[in-house]
Amino acid sequence: PHGVVVVGAAHAGVQLADRLRAGGFTGELTLISDEPHLPYQRPPLSKAWLKGEATGDSVLLREPDYYRDQKIELIVGARVTHLSRTPVGVEVRFIRDGENSIREFDRLVLATGARPRRLPLPGADHPDVLVLRDLDDARSLAARVPAGPVVVVGGGFVGLEVAATARALGAEVTVIEAGERLLARAVGADTAAALLAAHRTMATDVVLGALPVSIEHRDNRIHAVRLDDGREIPAATVLVGIGAEARTELAEQLGLDCDGGILVDRHCLASDRWTLAIGDCTTHVSESGARYRLESVDNAVEQANAAAAVLLGEPCPQRPAPWFWSDQGDQKLQIAGLIGGHTSMLVRTDPQRPHRRVALYFTDDALVAAECLNSPADFVALRSALSRGHRPGPKDLADTAVPLKKLLA
Ligand code: FAD
Numbered sequence: 001p002h003g004v005v006v007v008g009a010a011h012a013g014v015q016l017a018d019r020l021r022a023g024g025f026t027g028e029l030t031l032i033s034d035e036p037h038l039p040y041q042r043p044p045l046s047k048a049w050l051k052g053e054a055t056g057d058s059v060l061l062r063e064p065d066y067y068r069d070q071k072i073e074l075i076v077g078a079r080v081t082h083l084s085r086t087p088v089g090v091e092v093r094f095i096r097d098g099e100n101s102i103r104e105f106d107r108l109v110l111a112t113g114a115r116p117r118r119l120p121l122p123g124a125d126h127p128d129v130l131v132l133r134d135l136d137d138a139r140s141l142a143a144r145v146p147a148g149p150v151v152v153v154g155g156g157f158v159g160l161e162v163a164a165t166a167r168a169l170g171a172e173v174t175v176i177e178a179g180e181r182l183l184a185r186a187v188g189a190d191t192a193a194a195l196l197a198a199h200r201t202m203a204t205d206v207v208l209g210a211l212p213v214s215i216e217h218r219d220n221r222i223h224a225v226r227l228d229d230g231r232e233i234p235a236a237t238v239l240v241g242i243g244a245e246a247r248t249e250l251a252e253q254l255g256l257d258c259d260g261g262i263l264v265d266r267h268c269l270a271s272d273r274w275t276l277a278i279g280d281c282t283t284h285v286s287e288s289g290a291r292y293r294l295e296s297v298d299n300a301v302e303q304a305n306a307a308a309a310v311l312l313g314e315p316c317p318q319r320p321a322p323w324f325w326s327d328q329g330d331q332k333l334q335i336a337g338l339i340g341g342h343t344s345m346l347v348r349t350d351p352q353r354p355h356r357r358v359a360l361y362f363t364d365d366a367l368v369a370a371e372c373l374n375s376p377a378d379f380v381a382l383r384s385a386l387s388r389g390h391r392p393g394p395k396d397l398a399d400t401a402v403p404l405k406k407l408l409a
Helices: 011-022 133-145 157-168 189-201 247-252 297-312 376-388
Strands: 003-007 028-032 073-077 078-085 090-096 098-104 107-110 115-116 150-153 173-177 205-208 210-220 223-226 232-234 238-242 244-246 262-264 281-286 323-328 330-338 344-347 357-363 366-373
Touching: 003 090, 003 173, 011 090, 011 297, 028 098, 073 107, 073 115, 078 247, 090 323, 098 366, 133 238, 150 157, 157 173, 157 262, 157 323, 173 223, 189 205, 189 330, 189 357, 189 366, 205 210, 357 376, 366 376
Parallel strands: 003 028, 003 107, 028 073, 150 173, 150 238, 173 205, 262 281
Antiparallel strands: 078 090, 090 098, 115 244, 210 223, 223 232, 323 330, 330 366, 344 357, 357 366
16 A cells, blocks of 8 residues: 555554554555654553653653654644545544544554543542543543542552552552452452452552442542442542443444454454454454454554554464563563463462462463463563463473473473
C-alpha cells in the first residue's frame, strides 16, 4: 500500500509504525490519536508516574523528534468519527479543535485500545470517583492521593497497583473486590493468595466478597463508599478499576465482526480480510476457533509486528510465549504463557527466600504457563522454554533444590 492510516497511537499503533519503517516501508504513514499528548506508555501511570518518580518525558514511547525523523505523520488531539470503505481504500473523517477533516488512505489499521468501565452506582458521577486509563486520569489521581482515604473498587491489576502506590505515598487504602479472591480472571488461586497477603502486609484493607452500592457525598465531597452489607468505608477518592472494554465502535461502523473486541486471526486481519486490528481492541480467534482477549504491552507489540508483516508482504513472525508483568509495591509479578484450561499445577517455593514463589501450570503433563512472584530469573527461563516449545512436565520441575534455569536448560 501507498498510504497506511493507523487509528490510535499508543503501544500498538506506534510499534506498528516503527516496525513498518524498520522493514523498509516508504509509503505515507499516518497515526491519528484522540489524546492531546505525544504517544506515551500506560504501565507507569499506576506505578512510577503516580509515585512522582517518572516525568512526562520519561513515559513517552518515542522521543519527540522520532516521528518527524521517521516521516510519520502524527495527528494528535483528533478523534476519528467515521470510517467508510472506498473502492481503493478507506475514507477517514476526524474532528480536531472543532474542525472536521476527511482524508483517504489505501490501508487501515485499528489500534483503538480500550476504555475503562464505569461504576453504574448512585453518586458515582462525582469528580472524585476516578478511573485510570490515560495521562489525564493519572494527573487527576495524583492530585488527590494521598490526601484522605482512597477506596479502590476492583481487585484487578490496575486497582492493586494503584492501591500499593497509594499506600507507599502514605494514603489509607481499602480495596473492595466482589469476588472471593483477587485477580480471579488473571491468575491462579495460589498467586492470588500470595498477593492478598502482600497487600495486607502493606496495611491495605482488602475486603473480599463485597459489592459497593453507592458513593456517599456530604457538602459535595465524597465521604464513604457504602457496601451491600451496610458497611460504610471512609473515602475521599474512589478509584474504579473494574476492567476495560475494547473500543470497537469504528470497527462496527465498518461491519466487522466483534465479540468483546474486534475479531482477528493470527495475522491480525479482521473479518473483512482487509482491515488490520491490533492491541487491546482485539479478540483473537485461534486456529482451533478459541476466542480470547489479551490486554498487555506484549500483545500490543506482537500483534503490531504481525500486522506490519502483512503490510510488508512478509511471512507472519513466529510469536514468542505471551507475557505480562504487574508491579504492586515491592511485589513483582511476571506471567508467561496463557493460564486456563490446565489440568495440573505445581508451586515452587524457596524457604530461604519466602517472598519468591513460582506457580507452574500444565496441560496433560506439558508446561503451558507460569506465574512468577519476585522471581525474575525463573521467569526468563520459563518464558524462554515456552517460546522454544520446550514443555516439561511437573515431575521434571519438582525439585526445588535445583534452579529452574538448570532444569529447563
Ligand atoms: P491503548 O493504549 O488503549 O491506545 C489506544 C489509543 O487509541 C488511545 O490513545 C485512544 O485514545 C486512541 N483512540 C481510540 N479511539 C480513537 C478514535 N476514534 N480516534 C482517535 N484515537 C482513538 N500492560 C502490561 O503488560 N503491564 C503492565 O504493567 C500494565 N500496566 C498498566 C497500567 C495501567 C494504568 C493501564 C491503563 C494499563 C496497563 N497495562 C499494562 C496495559 C497496557 O497499557 C495496554 O495493554 C496497552 O496500552 C494496549 O495498547 P493499545 O495501543 O492496544 O491501546
